[in-house]
Amino acid sequence: EAQVTQNPRYLITVTGKKLTVTCSQNMNHEYMSWYRQDPGLGLRQIYYSMNVEVTDKGDVPEGYKVSRKEKRNFPLILESPSPNQTSLYFCASSWGLAGEQYFGPGTRLTVT
């Protein structure tokens, strides 16, 4: 089944404790991206990647890192999480920049 998977689905952590949210897709998509969704603000793009070893900042990259060492994986790294990073995070992938985007199930992160 074609899908985008994210892990974990739910995470509660404390300020400053490094964490990684994994994202994997099995559709051989070149383009992958991360979004966060906050009430009243909608979805905002954090980072995106057009291919292996090619990443770029979205609208709200501060406090986040990404890497794209393999085509199928695009982990999101929070080196020192803060409470303002409490949010619902989505990973997405598509065939190139113009393709239809497919989303993962979301990761609900709470930073206390």
Added chain:
Amino acid sequence: KQEVTQIPAALSVPEGENLVLNCSFTDSAIYNLQWFRQDPGKGLTSLLLIQSSQREQTSGRLNASLDKSSGRSTLYIAASQPGDSATYLCAVKGDSNYQLIWGAGTKLIIKP
């Protein structure tokens, strides 16, 4: 800077009615427009993708139209059912940076 607006923010209608959800955008230089559905606690499901050169797309009871020059798209849902209850989001992809800009969504409730 592209802005996407969805009106109304919430809508409640009886089962069986036909309804229209609206999406407007400020910059007509778009690559495509995509409609999504989001169920509580779940991810985003792509419903319809309209390329900038297209006027409409149909899938089952759903029909999405695009008027690029006026900066508007509508999602028409025929013969609504309680299972259609969800939040509907539209997202516009720019034709220069290919970034997805999101509306805040319309929360739809279909009453049995």
